[in-house]
Amino acid sequence: MSWTVYLSGEIHTDWREQIILGAKALDLAIEFTSAVTDHDASDAAGDVLGAQDNGFWRDHQSSKVNAIRTKNLIEKADIVVVRFGDKYKQWNAAFDAGYCAALGKPYITLHDESIIHPLKEVDAAAMAWAQTPQQVVEVLRYVVG
Amino acid sequence: MSWTVYLSGEIHTDWREQIILGAKALDLAIEFTSAVTDHDASDAAGDVLGAQDNGFWRDHQSSKVNAIRTKNLIEKADIVVVRFGDKYKQWNAAFDAGYCAALGKPYITLHDESIIHPLKEVDAAAMAWAQTPQQVVEVLRYVVG
Amino acid sequence: MSWTVYLSGEIHTDWREQIILGAKALDLAIEFTSAVTDHDASDAAGDVLGAQDNGFWRDHQSSKVNAIRTKNLIEKADIVVVRFGDKYKQWNAAFDAGYCAALGKPYITLHDESIIHPLKEVDAAAMAWAQTPQQVVEVLRYVVG
């Protein structure tokens, strides 16, 4: 029995690496997946299909290309970790959480105590709230162990 | 054939009233539904089940009570309108959008041009992006007409 | 928008009546449904199909007839309340809770503090835990209000 864990959300800190390395150190049978986390590449994902003058449509075109990947990976994941940092809107992270909730797919949120209140609906549908990547690794160790 | 439209998101401006009145003026066969939009009542929704010292668990308890309502109403809606204002995190609105996307339920976003980029994933899965409640009313008139 | 609430579990106290009367007093737009709660009638539900010498098969035959009713009513309900008393095994109540959980149907548990620990898995998938019928009525008032 091997497991797949999708890592969603914030792309400006190394939380993904910490979880992946932590899981590796424990030799957990987990394959990690993720959206493309290179911000510029992600914004330009659709440009190959044609340049767009209009910012909305450029974003639209790129977001849909990104969604081909993320939709597939989220639906194939056994567990999703959704990270909210202390900056930016991060609506895509909350969107992924809602997507998981509707599918009945278990997800873990990862965020500081300072944003508990605005995340209360997202946390309410989560299976766990972690404050550090290390806690996520501990939970994964327990779950897939 | 009557329609049900769920109004999700921002609770600090009168966009819901504008849409409801606009639809009424046009005599559209639409029943509008919504989460409880009284902020304090919503935060306290679970308090009747027992006071919680811990802020996380108070939020958790209340959010789940709110979710009994919102989950039911979203799943029964034919169309969802998701409003993002220019303040606050509004992760619950993005969560609702993700929930709709996973269900294949058509939703319309309502937000200013200034937040196109952070909402690109949410807009990419939407059926329409409107900037004013009047535009939403026009779309509804066309759709249910 | 009217609501349907299924009342599952313990049949030896008047908790159903308390909830129904409480909802009526508040004039809530709720239709309440339930399994047949007459214990002897329920045990004999299948006898009309033929007497069974073997206790297992008599129970089997009756339980399946009961399930024609309960399966339909649970699947049609918007909300389920699952009551655990302080006596008996009440495995059917836990079974209903699991059934709701798999369907993604919101349910509220109703039980004393003394049985929190053995009900932890059932409560973990619930949207609320109430200790009194009055609390359930308050939650319903908020949810359907």
Place this chain on the structure above:
Amino acid sequence: MSWTVYLSGEIHTDWREQIILGAKALDLAIEFTSAVTDHDASDAAGDVLGAQDNGFWRDHQSSKVNAIRTKNLIEKADIVVVRFGDKYKQWNAAFDAGYCAALGKPYITLHDESIIHPLKEVDAAAMAWAQTPQQVVEVLRYVVG
């Protein structure tokens, strides 16, 4: 064609080992899965996420972490065996049975004759009732043979 069998329920006797060894002796192509069956570890599954003063929330936190595992394993299983011993409430076992029933996943109950009556709803939705682990092994031999 290989099979996955999830073993749910009672953790105080060696019924899991008996089934696993019995299947091994017959060289059946079955992978067995299970919740974490170490009682103390299971109760403490969520403690890494933060200590909770309140017993209900400690249980809640741990049960949800356990559910990340059990939900995944039950949904991936081809067959579930649900064991009820003669002690304890074991509502989680009945909950798992209800969960399987709603998913249409075949399950086998394993319990003594003495608790036929309180388990009648759980047995009514089961594909088989066994009284001994050896009987379960025999059924599995037939089914996957």
Place this chain on the structure above:
Amino acid sequence: MSWTVYLSGEIHTDWREQIILGAKALDLAIEFTSAVTDHDASDAAGDVLGAQDNGFWRDHQSSKVNAIRTKNLIEKADIVVVRFGDKYKQWNAAFDAGYCAALGKPYITLHDESIIHPLKEVDAAAMAWAQTPQQVVEVLRYVVG
């Protein structure tokens, strides 16, 4: 709460009328539905779309027209009763039973003791086996009462 019961199978005796009259006499809130039970009309259901020389295709054309009706009515039914007489192949009745089983829709079989063995798979997935229309009426009275 009203109920819909679909009556499937044998068309050469008056079992449908007996059930409908029996339910009426008891004033049960049940709407009964059924395939077109006029044998010749059913065989000719597709003829309006063009005469077919080939018997297979004539049957094919008519059966699909009939299926527009039966598929809709079975999926909308709360309960299905499937009747097997002592003559004819009645494979369509067994087909309907399999269709219900896959949908998780409760069905009751109605047949004599003499054909228990060939119907064992059909009965195994049923919620009840009745031998007379009167028994079916009694079960319905209990279930919808």
Place this chain on the structure above:
Amino acid sequence: MSWTVYLSGEIHTDWREQIILGAKALDLAIEFTSAVTDHDASDAAGDVLGAQDNGFWRDHQSSKVNAIRTKNLIEKADIVVVRFGDKYKQWNAAFDAGYCAALGKPYITLHDESIIHPLKEVDAAAMAWAQTPQQVVEVLRYVVG
């Protein structure tokens, strides 16, 4: 028991009116629904959301607004009629047919004999092929009668 029939496809002849009038003449209990069939209005359905210089995005915006309506109406329909005329590409009609096929929703095609071959995949998943609106009315009479 009333029925809903969605009329999809060609908008340049009066086939919809013929079916609706035919059904009315027979007093059939059918509610007919349809996309907006005013070609110019349909092309402009999204213009209220903002003018688009780029033809692709104008079409995109309008088609998604139209899809809010059509997706809802197709999913609520009991039967869909898909009409292919002898002109134009009509890929939206074939798209609707594929949509119905994936949902398991019964549909009837309506087209001339001359286009049997290019429509063979669409017809293969249909429940009936009619050549005239009158034949569709006859089938509906039989089905809902």
Place this chain on the structure above:
Amino acid sequence: MSWTVYLSGEIHTDWREQIILGAKALDLAIEFTSAVTDHDASDAAGDVLGAQDNGFWRDHQSSKVNAIRTKNLIEKADIVVVRFGDKYKQWNAAFDAGYCAALGKPYITLHDESIIHPLKEVDAAAMAWAQTPQQVVEVLRYVVG
């Protein structure tokens, strides 16, 4: 890409072997599965769980054990072949066909011309009707080729 084909129905002739050997001769990448086809073993499948005096319950117990296997294998199959011979009731074969139809799983019927009419509903939902195992092999060669 490998394929799984479930072979359902008649157990008194060697049609399964003919198809399996035919596919082998062509080196098709197909895994064939089936119910237990030893008649006596199948009838006795549940006996290990306890002897039953009553014929109905013995059949019931065994059929449910068989269904653990068949339900799993049918749901995992890509294609199902359903064989009807010229003897016996074979209601289980028609039941399997209905089960496949409700799941949207493609199935092929295999039967003589003499029983076209009683099988018309079963054939109407099938993707192909073959009269010989050789034809089935040819279709499989084409489909998986």
Place this chain on the structure above:
Amino acid sequence: MSWTVYLSGEIHTDWREQIILGAKALDLAIEFTSAVTDHDASDAAGDVLGAQDNGFWRDHQSSKVNAIRTKNLIEKADIVVVRFGDKYKQWNAAFDAGYCAALGKPYITLHDESIIHPLKEVDAAAMAWAQTPQQVVEVLRYVVG
């Protein structure tokens, strides 16, 4: 993580080869699948089941055999590419697109700018519109990279 991409639509140019070779050159972990693209073989797919005088039924028989393959492959695909050329009706391509849309399966359209308008509904539900096979390869490289 490997990916499966189904290539649907036009069979008269070498767009499939271009995509497959392009992906190979980039060493992408993609398995490509497709309908049988030999036109004559496809038209004759059902002939082995019996010659048909009537053109409609010959097409019907063959299309259903083809659908055994295409339905399976589309449902197993992670991504579908749907190609529309500048000739022929290609309703089967639009049908496949609609099928994907209903399943929520991401698809990419591939067609010239000249047919944007008649394809607007098909494009509206697509995740990307490409004009050349090279663009499709670029998108796939990004998505599975």
